[in-house]
Amino acid sequence: MTKHELPRGMVRATITTGTHEGYMPGFGNDFETEALPGALPQGQNSPQKCNYGLYAEQLSGTAFTAPRGQNERTWCYRIRPSVRHTGAFAAISVPYWKTAPNVLPEVISLGQYRWDPVPLPAADEDLTWITGMRTMTTAGDVNTQVGMASHIYLVTRSMQDEYFFSADSELLIVPQEGRLRFCTELGVIDIEPKEIAIIPRGLVYRVEVLEGPARGFVCENYGQKFDLPGRGPIGANCLANPRDFKTPVAAFEDREVRSRVIIKWCGRFHETWIDHSPLDVVAWHGNYCPCKYDLRTYSPVGAILFDHPDPSIFTVLTAPSGQEGTANIDFVLFRERWMVAEHSFRPPWYHKNIMSELMGNIYGIYDAKPQGFAPGGMSLHNCMLPHGPDRNAFEGASNAELKPEKLDETMSFMFETRFPQHLTEFAAKEAPMQQDYIEVWHQLEKKFDGTPGVK
Numbered sequence: 001m002t003k004h005e006l007p008r009g010m011v012r013a014t015i016t017t018g019t020h021e022g023y024m025p026g027f028g029n030d031f032e033t034e035a036l037p038g039a040l041p042q043g044q045n046s047p048q049k050c051n052y053g054l055y056a057e058q059l060s061g062t063a064f065t066a067p068r069g070q071n072e073r074t075w076c077y078r079i080r081p082s083v084r085h086t087g088a089f090a091a092i093s094v095p096y097w098k099t100a101p102n103v104l105p106e107v108i109s110l111g112q113y114r115w116d117p118v119p120l121p122a123a124d125e126d127l128t129w130i131t132g133m134r135t136m137t138t139a140g141d142v143n144t145q146v147g148m149a150s151h152i153y154l155v156t157r158s159m160q161d162e163y164f165f166s167a168d169s170e171l172l173i174v175p176q177e178g179r180l181r182f183c184t185e186l187g188v189i190d191i192e193p194k195e196i197a198i199i200p201r202g203l204v205y206r207v208e209v210l211e212g213p214a215r216g217f218v219c220e221n222y223g224q225k226f227d228l229p230g231r232g233p234i235g236a237n238c239l240a241n242p243r244d245f246k247t248p249v250a251a252f253e254d255r256e257v258r259s260r261v262i263i264k265w266c267g268r269f270h271e272t273w274i275d276h277s278p279l280d281v282v283a284w285h286g287n288y289c290p291c292k293y294d295l296r297t298y299s300p301v302g303a304i305l306f307d308h309p310d311p312s313i314f315t316v317l318t319a320p321s322g323q324e325g326t327a328n329i330d331f332v333l334f335r336e337r338w339m340v341a342e343h344s345f346r347p348p349w350y351h352k353n354i355m356s357e358l359m360g361n362i363y364g365i366y367d368a369k370p371q372g373f374a375p376g377g378m379s380l381h382n383c384m385l386p387h388g389p390d391r392n393a394f395e396g397a398s399n400a401e402l403k404p405e406k407l408d409e410t411m412s413f414m415f416e417t418r419f420p421q422h423l424t425e426f427a428a429k430e431a432p433m434q435q436d437y438i439e440v441w442h443q444l445e446k447k448f449d450g451t452p453g454v455k
């Protein structure tokens with residue numbers, strides 16, 4: 001047997017390249033992929049001349065000197081270097097996409113808020129990924145790369161010869177209606193409700209509507225990238241497993257057509273015009289790349305005897321801040337699961353929190369709010385604002401027979417940040433805010449009468 005020959009009967013895996021159907025499994029892996037054979041240099045990053053006449057270029061998602069476990073970069077082999085994908089920049093207006101700091105003196109963010117779903121746009125409304133973004137809250141400060149924004153997107157039209165990248169942020173996308181395609185420099189990601197996608201800071205892409213109108217939620221992360229949480233005593237498995245994250249294989253387009261590139265930079269939007277598609281990466285290798293994840297593969301861990309754990313037990317992804325254990329953002333999922341706790345109040349307990357909690361409903365009924373929190377709706381329980389089950393949820397759970405019960409047909413999430421969240425003008429004045437939300441707790445009655453015993 002020669003050095004490169006496989007043993008008899010052994011079959012080498014085929015790596016699918018150059019098709020949007022192909023994804024590679026793993027989270028934070030060092031991937032390699034090529035859409036044309038031999039486009040990816042072996043054994044070095046920057047050959048004197050690259051195959052096919054490609055240019056070698058590094059995309060750095062972290063500082064060169066970031067610790068090895070956090071260091072992320074990708075080497076791209078492309079038709080033109082990125083510097084040929086920009087020209088002079090001109091400011092443009094994108095009025096509904098806001099960036100922190102965005103603290104408005106006329107808007108009160110102190111309170112418990114809930115919104116009905118922002119209505120789906122009519123098919124003839126012309127809304128792209130850029131013009132259809134509606135910021136609900138902002139937190140922190142983009143100029144110091146801390147904090148986040150939450151958005152609702154409403155999209156009816158594909159971007160055509162139009163591309164976008166954000167220097168400000170990584171985007172976590174949570175679809176609620178419709179299907180979208182993200183054609184990125186590093187490959188193509190299709191997502192639908194019950195899936196999420198992560199688009200890294202600086203990556204150029206175009207968003208197409210596969211099935212519309214599309215509506216969903218976005219967490220815009222100004223800080224350190226989302227990572228898998230440490231599992232601690234849970235061990236090596238459950239929660240979000242790394243292999244369920246899917247990164248696209250290389251895909252490129254060689255199109256000489258007048259194209260608009262929109263850039264978000266320090267909260268402002270700019271455009272530049274070029275004569276070709278910037279999605280021209282033929283091959284790449286590295287660990288700074290987009291991915292998608294199917295939320296149905298999330299394996300929840302919870303109480304199997306008594307009491308209700310902190311919601312952090314349901315963390316899918318966490319974006320750290322400089323303070324250990326205190327996230328810039330946690331992305332938390334409340335999905336179908338069994339409730340088995342004995343002699344316990346099973347829904348979330350009453351609560352006041354330094355962290356700010358923004359929730360969205362993807363589908364179904366959320367157990368702490370059986371009414372009023374509709375799929376597509378959102379709620380905000382801001383820094384140190386008390387919240388908890390409404391009266392119906394409290395009375396129901398306090399008197400329920402505690403047999404094992406399946407919470408079925410439910411999927412809600414939380415973007416939780418260490419920073420107070422400030423409402424935008426859209427959230428305060430245009431979005432369908434429920435003016436009477438605080439009243440869901442007003443009916444909670446006083447049961448105490450000074451005499452002992454369970455009431």
Ligand SMILES: [Fe+2]
Nearest residue numbers: 351353357381
């Ligand atoms: Fe809470």
